[in-house]
Amino acid sequence: xxxxxxGSFLFIASLAFLGPAVKAQSLLNPALETQMHWxxxxxxxxxxxxxxxxxxxxPNVFYITFDNGGVWRSTDYGSNWFPLFDAQSTGxxxxxxxxxxxxxxxxxxxxxxxxxxxxxxxxxxxxxxxxGLTWTHLGLRDSQMIxxxxxxxxxxxxxxxxxxxxxxxxxxERGIFxxxxxxxxxxxxxxxxxxxxxxxxxxxxxxxxxxxATLWQQQQSFIxxxxxxxxxxxxxxxxxxGxxxKQLTNGLSNVIEANxxxxxxxxxxxxxxxxVATATNTVTGVVNLYKSTDAGEHWSQVTAAPGGVNDQRxxxxxxxxxxxxxxxxxxxxxxxxxASTVMWRSDDGGVTWTAVRGSPGGDDYQRIWINxxxxxILLVISDQGGVVSSNRGQSWSNWYTQPTAAxxxxxxxxxxxxxxxxxxxxxxxxxxxxxSPDGEITFHDWHPVNIQEYGVAAADPDDPDKVYASARTNxxxxxxxxxxxxxxxxxxxxxxxxxxxxxxxxxxxxxxxxPLNSKMMFYASNAVWKTMNGGRAWTRISPDLTRQTWxxxxxxxxxxxxVKPAPAGAITALSLSPKNIxxxxxxxxxxxxxxxxxxxAKWNNVTPAAIKPWTRIFNIEAxxxxxxxxxxxxxxxxxxxRSAHFWRT
Numbered sequence: 001x002x003x004x005x006x007g008s009f010l011f012i013a014s015l016a017f018l019g020p021a022v023k024a025q026s027l028l029n030p031a032l033e034t035q036m037h038w039x040x041x042x043x044x045x046x047x048x049x050x051x052x053x054x055x056x057x058x059p060n061v062f063y064i065t066f067d068n069g070g071v072w073r074s075t076d077y078g079s080n081w082f083p084l085f086d087a088q089s090t091g092x093x094x095x096x097x098x099x100x101x102x103x104x105x106x107x108x109x110x111x112x113x114x115x116x117x118x119x120x121x122x123x124x125x126x127x128x129x130x131x132g133l134t135w136t137h138l139g140l141r142d143s144q145m146i147x148x149x150x151x152x153x154x155x156x157x158x159x160x161x162x163x164x165x166x167x168x169x170x171x172x173e174r175g176i177f178x179x180x181x182x183x184x185x186x187x188x189x190x191x192x193x194x195x196x197x198x199x200x201x202x203x204x205x206x207x208x209x210x211x212x213a214t215l216w217q218q219q220q221s222f223i224x225x226x227x228x229x230x231x232x233x234x235x236x237x238x239x240x241x242g243x244x245x246k247q248l249t250n251g252l253s254n255v256i257e258a259n260x261x262x263x264x265x266x267x268x269x270x271x272x273x274x275x276v277a278t279a280t281n282t283v284t285g286v287v288n289l290y291k292s293t294d295a296g297e298h299w300s301q302v303t304a305a306p307g308g309v310n311d312q313r314x315x316x317x318x319x320x321x322x323x324x325x326x327x328x329x330x331x332x333x334x335x336x337x338x339a340s341t342v343m344w345r346s347d348d349g350g351v352t353w354t355a356v357r358g359s360p361g362g363d364d365y366q367r368i369w370i371n372x373x374x375x376x377i378l379l380v381i382s383d384q385g386g387v388v389s390s391n392r393g394q395s396w397s398n399w400y401t402q403p404t405a406a407x408x409x410x411x412x413x414x415x416x417x418x419x420x421x422x423x424x425x426x427x428x429x430x431x432x433x434x435x436s437p438d439g440e441i442t443f444h445d446w447h448p449v450n451i452q453e454y455g456v457a458a459a460d461p462d463d464p465d466k467v468y469a470s471a472r473t474n475x476x477x478x479x480x481x482x483x484x485x486x487x488x489x490x491x492x493x494x495x496x497x498x499x500x501x502x503x504x505x506x507x508x509x510x511x512x513x514x515p516l517n518s519k520m521m522f523y524a525s526n527a528v529w530k531t532m533n534g535g536r537a538w539t540r541i542s543p544d545l546t547r548q549t550w551x552x553x554x555x556x557x558x559x560x561x562x563v564k565p566a567p568a569g570a571i572t573a574l575s576l577s578p579k580n581i582x583x584x585x586x587x588x589x590x591x592x593x594x595x596x597x598x599x600x601a602k603w604n605n606v607t608p609a610a611i612k613p614w615t616r617i618f619n620i621e622a623x624x625x626x627x628x629x630x631x632x633x634x635x636x637x638x639x640x641x642r643s644a645h646f647w648r649t
Contacts, residue, residue, distance in 0.1 A: 040441075042403050042441060043430045045384060046400075048384075048426050050381065051366075051381065052064050052367050056372050062077075063132070065108060066402075067120055070091045071106075073131075078379070078386065078401075079401070080401055084132035092122045101152075107125065107159055108126045110124060114366070115145065115320075119145070119220075121145060121166075123141045124143055125149075125183060143174060145164035145165065148200045149161050150203045157179070159178070161178075163177060164218075169219065169555035176198045190236060192215055196216065199259070212236065212296065214255075214260060216233040217256070222638040224589065227283050228559040229283040233256050234258075235296065237295075237296050251298055252290065252299050256276065261327050264328070265331055266333040270296055271289065271350070273315060273338065274289075274290055275287050275318070275320070284318045289315060313355075314350075315340060329370060334347060341365070343365045343368065357387075366380075366382055378392065378393055384427060385402040405427065407430075413459035413464035414464050419431040421457035424454075428455075429449045429478075431459070451485050453471070454472070454508050455471045466479055471509065473492075474489065475487070475490070477534070489531075490523065491538070492529075504546070504567075504569065509571070510522075510523070514576050517581060524570075527541075528600060543603070547613060549566070550565050550590060550591075553638075553639040569590030569591075571587070571588050583595070583596070583622065589614070590615075591607065591612060591634075593617060595630070611645075611647075612639060615634050617633075628649070629648070631646070632647040633647075
């Protein structure tokens with residue numbers, strides 16, 4: 001069976017691409033519009049997920065969650081997945097916990113569950129008492145991001161929540177929360193300040209009064225890829241069910257961020273991946289693996305990355321939200337797994353490691369779940385979805401059953417039938433067929449079209465087998481005929497007359513073909529670039545169009561003194577007029593809108609005064625009927641305001 005048509009929270013649909021004749025008819029006959037409906041066309045590749053859980057007593061049943069695709073369940077060892085969360089008010093889920101004493105009781109924490117430049121926020125905690133068929137919102141609505149949830153092994157009403165809080169600003173609803181009545185009320189039991197998050201909480205499987213938690217001082221910057229923080233995090237322990245806590249420091253110091261794993265067979269054994277501050281880095285630090293054999297009273301370093309003792313590969317991702325997670329085999333406390341850029345296993349307590357699963361097939365694994373009744377049964381969630389193994393990782397189910405890919409900026413090509421193209425979060429660009437001779441669109445009907453993450457895909461109007469895609473530092477060209485990808489520029493290394501740079505990029509840079517000249521293509525960094533020969537030569541047609549100075553946003557809070565206003569933005573929106581080849585509009589991630597009427601010889605800053613610095617102009621659209629009209633969609637998430645903004649001139 002296929003997932004329901006609403007199974008993908010982020011999907012590409014064909015409605016927006018009806019031809020001009022059909023659109024004109026619909027204006028004359030409104031009844032035509034009532035006959036139109038959305039259809040899911042994929043791509044059938046999983047998107048980034050953060051949380052995973054299974055049912056020990058039902059080894060065929062698993063749950064996975066996605067950054068922006070809700071909660072999904074499989075009842076056949078991962079062969080098929082079905083969406084459970086489409087009717088809820090958020091699709092972003094970063095934490096899930098199934099009550100060990102009653103697998104019909106499921107708690108999920110919303111928000112992506114991981115702090116990083118591209119994220120989706122949520123609206124608190126949810127609960128199901130019927131295996132995910134129906135859901136009730138519980139509370140913690142202002143937490144926005146929840147990192148982990150754990151449930152008492154014997155009492156399904158006793159639950160702990162690690163709340164990350166607002167990713168882009170300080171707020172009080174963060175820290176460790178406890179509920180003893182099934183989520184009707186939550187009590188904040190571990191809290192430092194409005195800048196310090198909680199990112200992990202674990203209950204001792206042998207004694208539910210013993211609880212471990214981690215705190216992490218963090219905040220994303222309004223400038224993409226940057227962040228604020230400090231070394232005030234740590235690992236904490238409570239022996240009275242979370243009422244009082246003490247910080248565990250023996251063998252640990254300068255902890256920025258930590259993820260925990262408790263051995264079920266020997267709960268005195270605890271492992272932790274830890275980002276440790278250095279003299280020059282108090283935001284991401286150096287990642288180490290630590291172990292305690294006396295319930296956290298003393299810790300010893302097992303391995304480190306980079307350049308540390310023993311084998312550093314299992315700690316391939318750095319901290320700052322991408323800290324590797326860890327899990328212990330329920331039957332053997334010397335067998336541990338880490339989820340990093342590769343999924344690793346150690347059979348000797350972390351001294352030596354073997355790769356279990358890696359690229360090709362995915363990267364940036366997020367979490368691993370092991371069935372406590374059968375250690376051969378593994379579930380892992382990654383940037384490309386969830387997969388299941390019943391033989392300790394020798395073989396796996398596939399993730400071409402989860403249409404949860406987060407796609408950006410849709411375009412279509414001129415093939416027949418046409419294809420729908422976009423950049424996918426964490427997985428590169430893809431094009432999906434709009435029609436299939438098999439009666440329905442399946443995972444056979446899409447194909448990757450470049451090797452870069454994120455970005456925008458735009459096919460050559462004259463040759464749809466050539467697909468160009470943007471990325472942080474370059475433009476790539478994928479040729480379907482040869483299955484080869486080449487980088488085609490532009491070269492942005494040259495400085496301006498006053499030493500200014502034109503190579504500032506973010507993850508989703510615009511790329512667009514002129515609707516009036518099929519040879520003319522544009523790409524944007526913090527300036528606009530044009531090519532007339534498929535990328536063999538480029539011309540810069542604008543100066544730096546971002547803000548040259550700006551007021552520090554108030555959400556910087558106590559970090560404001562560390563911010564030095566200077567050019568730092570990039571162009572995130574570009575639109576070309578279909579009426580006049582010289583008219584184009586740009587919008588930036590630092591809150592600037594500019595336009596030209598002569599192909600870039602002169603640019604006018606037309607930013608409305610009400611647009612705050614670091615408002616992200618996400619999309620801009622030139623008017624279809626005249627050259628004076630344009631629309632801009634903007635968001636202020638990065639100044640800690642989740643309001644939507646829509647502008648028209």
